[in-house]
Amino acid sequence: IAGITQAPTSQILAAGRRMTLRCTQDMRHNAMYWYRQDLGLGLRLIHYSNTAGTTGKGEVPDGYSVSRANTDDFPLTLASAVPSQTSVYFCASSDRDRAQYFGPGTRLTVL
């Protein structure tokens, strides 16, 4: 069982480009989340989905969009990347016990 996989592992992106970070879980968890982690700011929630077909905004949603077409996948899209979106992005999922299980992260650099 892989748990949560994220792709790519790292990416360097030119400002203005569109980018989709992929997240897939095999635990059949209902809820999924996207966080960004920045030095000195900790983990901040970008978007979440309580179940397939629904999404919600977290703390820092501007510049990001998500979709949840099925239970397993929760992609995060940057429509037009900006340097302030340079960060490490983590996907997570949770089930009824509310514990969240994290993927290995994607390190994104926007130049």
Place this chain on the structure above:
Amino acid sequence: AQSVTQPDIHITVSEGASLELRCNYSYGATPYLFWYVQSPGQGLQLLLKYFSGDTLVQGIKGFEAEFKRSQSSFNLRKPSVHWSDAAEYFCASNFGNEKLTFGTGTRLTIIP
């Protein structure tokens, strides 16, 4: 406001010594509480969780945590640390919903 506080930004302990990392929460009821560990360049790994019942919770890697309602605390402990325990530790809580509120983390350094 609901919050999670980790008062110690950085702690250094000797290998083999005991460890206690502090976590306090602010909430009107008993929240769901968690401790996570993050090694450099890695994702967050769940160490243990508390929902209700026994206030002393055992986790992975020899860690335990004790919930104290009177002190609004959920401190993480380990009787004898190993060099491999060097990492960042995050306390987190659900305050009545599925979203996690994280503390700012405590960086643990182990010296020989």
